[in-house]
Amino acid sequence: MPVQKVPREEVVRRLLGVFRAHGYEGASLAMIAEKTGLQKASLYHLFPGGKEEMATAVLDSIGAYMEEKVLKPLRGEGSPRERLEAMIEKVSAFYQGGRCSCLFETLSLGGGDSPFRATIQQAMGAWIEALARLARDQGASGAAARDRASQVMTTIQGSLVVARCMNEPHAFARALKSLPGILLPDL
Amino acid sequence: MPVQKVPREEVVRRLLGVFRAHGYEGASLAMIAEKTGLQKASLYHLFPGGKEEMATAVLDSIGAYMEEKVLKPLRGEGSPRERLEAMIEKVSAFYQGGRCSCLFETLSLGGGDSPFRATIQQAMGAWIEALARLARDQGASGAAARDRASQVMTTIQGSLVVARCMNEPHAFARALKSLPGILLPDL
DNA sequence: GTCTATAATAGGATAGAC
DNA sequence: GTCTATCCTATTATAGAC
Numbered sequence: 001m002p003v004q005k006v007p008r009e010e011v012v013r014r015l016l017g018v019f020r021a022h023g024y025e026g027a028s029l030a031m032i033a034e035k036t037g038l039q040k041a042s043l044y045h046l047f048p049g050g051k052e053e054m055a056t057a058v059l060d061s062i063g064a065y066m067e068e069k070v071l072k073p074l075r076g077e078g079s080p081r082e083r084l085e086a087m088i089e090k091v092s093a094f095y096q097g098g099r100c101s102c103l104f105e106t107l108s109l110g111g112g113d114s115p116f117r118a119t120i121q122q123a124m125g126a127w128i129e130a131l132a133r134l135a136r137d138q139g140a141s142g143a144a145a146r147d148r149a150s151q152v153m154t155t156i157q158g159s160l161v162v163a164r165c166m167n168e169p170h171a172f173a174r175a176l177k178s179l180p181g182i183l184l185p186d187l
Numbered sequence: 188m189p190v191q192k193v194p195r196e197e198v199v200r201r202l203l204g205v206f207r208a209h210g211y212e213g214a215s216l217a218m219i220a221e222k223t224g225l226q227k228a229s230l231y232h233l234f235p236g237g238k239e240e241m242a243t244a245v246l247d248s249i250g251a252y253m254e255e256k257v258l259k260p261l262r263g264e265g266s267p268r269e270r271l272e273a274m275i276e277k278v279s280a281f282y283q284g285g286r287c288s289c290l291f292e293t294l295s296l297g298g299g300d301s302p303f304r305a306t307i308q309q310a311m312g313a314w315i316e317a318l319a320r321l322a323r324d325q326g327a328s329g330a331a332a333r334d335r336a337s338q339v340m341t342t343i344q345g346s347l348v349v350a351r352c353m354n355e356p357h358a359f360a361r362a363l364k365s366l367p368g369i370l371l372p373d374l
Numbered sequence: 375g376t377c378t379a380t381a382a383t384a385g386g387a388t389a390g391a392c
Numbered sequence: 393g394t395c396t397a398t399c400c401t402a403t404t405a406t407a408g409a410c
Contacts, residue, residue, distance in 0.1 A: 005393060023296045025213035029386060041388075042394050050387065106296060108352045109210045109288070117354070124352050147361070150349065154362055155338075157352075158345020162337065165295045165311050165344075167304070174334070175341055192375060216404060227405075229376050237405065 008046055011036050012061045015054050016103065023106040024055055024116075052115060055107060059116060062103060063123050065094075074130040080138040080184055088176050091156065098163035098172025105157060128153050131183060138184050148183045155179060195233055198223050199248045202241050203290065210293040211242055211303075239302060242294060246303060249290060250310050252281075261317040267325040267371055275363050278343065285350035285359025292344060315340050318370060325371050335370045342366060 014036045018027045029051065033040050047053040073086045095102065104124055107116045128149045135145035159175030162168075201223045205214045216238065220227050234240040260273045282289065291311055294303045315336045322332035346362030349355075 021296070021298050023210055023212065025210060026297050028384080030384085038393095039395055040386085041390095041396080044387065045393065101296070102348075104352050105292070105348050108348075109208070109293060110213050111208050117352075120352050121354060124349070128353075150358060150361075151342075151365070154345035154349050154358070155341060156345070157348040158341035158343070161289075161292050161295075161344040161348065162311070162341050165291050165304075165307050166315075167308060171337060171341070174337070178338070215402080217402080225375095226377060228378080228407090231405070232375065 006036070006038065009061075011038065011043075011046060012057050015058045016062065017100070019055055019058055020101045020103055020106055023109060024051075024114075025110070027051070055116060056119075058103065059107065059119050059123075063119070066123065066127065070094075071126060071130045074134055080134045081180060084134060084180055084183060088179055092173065092176055095160060095172065096169075098160060098169035101164055102157060102160050105161070124153065135183050138186065148185075151182050152179050155182060193223070193225060196248075198225065198230075198233060199244050203245045203249065204287070206242055206245055207288045207290055207293055210296060211238075211301075212297070214238070242303060243306075245290065246294065246306050246310070250306070253310065253314065256281075258313060258317045261321055267321045268367060271321060271367055271370060275366055279360065279363055282347060282359065283356075285347060285356035288351055289344060289347050292348070311340065322370050325373065335372075338369050339366050342369060 015032065018032055018035050022031070029040050029043070032051075032054065033043060036043065038046075043054065044050065047057060049056070069090050070087055073090070074083050076083060078086075104120045108114065108120050128146075131149035131152050132142075132145040135148050136142065140148065155175050155178065159172045163170075163172040202219065205219055205222050208214075209218065216227050216230070219238075219241065220230060223230065225233075230241065231237065234244060236243070256277050257274055260277070261270050263270060265273075291307045295301065295307050315333075318336035318339050319329075319332040322335050323329065327335065342362050342365065346359040350357070350359040
């Protein structure tokens, strides 16, 4: 009997794939069990809070990923342009070149009472703020920086939606190339 | 007994609200019955195909609405700028100033086998094409026109997602104001 | 055309063995 | 830590009265 322990980290990674593709309500436990390779009871052993805790774990995981791989480089060394390019590389890889959706989008459905809304708002807000700081570092005023940062987030989210609806991942790749011109127009 | 017939058109309008807010999987028949004011059996009388037919009816309805109120004016009389401004007015009202989501987004989840994907791709494609024609009318080359049209759709979809995630409908209103500069930059 | 009542199934979640 | 087997509820869908 191959009682091989699947690392929780790997389970969370597979959960990400399911929730990205199907959203929260669309991801059934049967589907989750299939995609993770674990039985339902094993999932409840890892996540006693059930499906909601699974989704929360994924959100926390990408929150940590973003903080480490996206926001930290954005706030780090190098010119604003260099830091933005580093972020774009990470973002492109994270969303598989436009072939998968953003968890913020898929988990933010469900009226005003979704248990994930506060976390999502905080995470997306931190991302926008880090982008705005970059624009300020390059000389933009506070209001302009905030507005350009919001446009960058809008472009990322929008191109992911368009890529999915049009079945055309390249729309996302093209949009990423426009980000420097949006956030740092003086370069 | 108030056997008052609720017009199918009104039922579809209310269905739109439910599917926009909760997506397809997130909209249960109990919720749909509550929001439409009809009992489940009455809904099955109107839509024998069940929930899937309800969603299809809503998609068809907004397809017709878009063709009449959005695409036709885009292709109509007036300067490109005037036609775009007319579209923006309709879009702003349709999405309630950013307080509700786009059905294309909420119904396009669910891997590659969603029964709505083909309809959504066709509808969004027609919208993008109408926008591209506007840019060409104003003198843009075919490639540039198509690219700018895609950016407009990206901005609409992205700002709706950001507005929802950040609980900030005004992000959508701000984004709409940037559309003329994106599609018709020479004006 | 709408309703109440109910069937049939899929959903989330648990118990307990190994 | 993972499994099989099961529970209970919510879900989609239908039957049949008015």
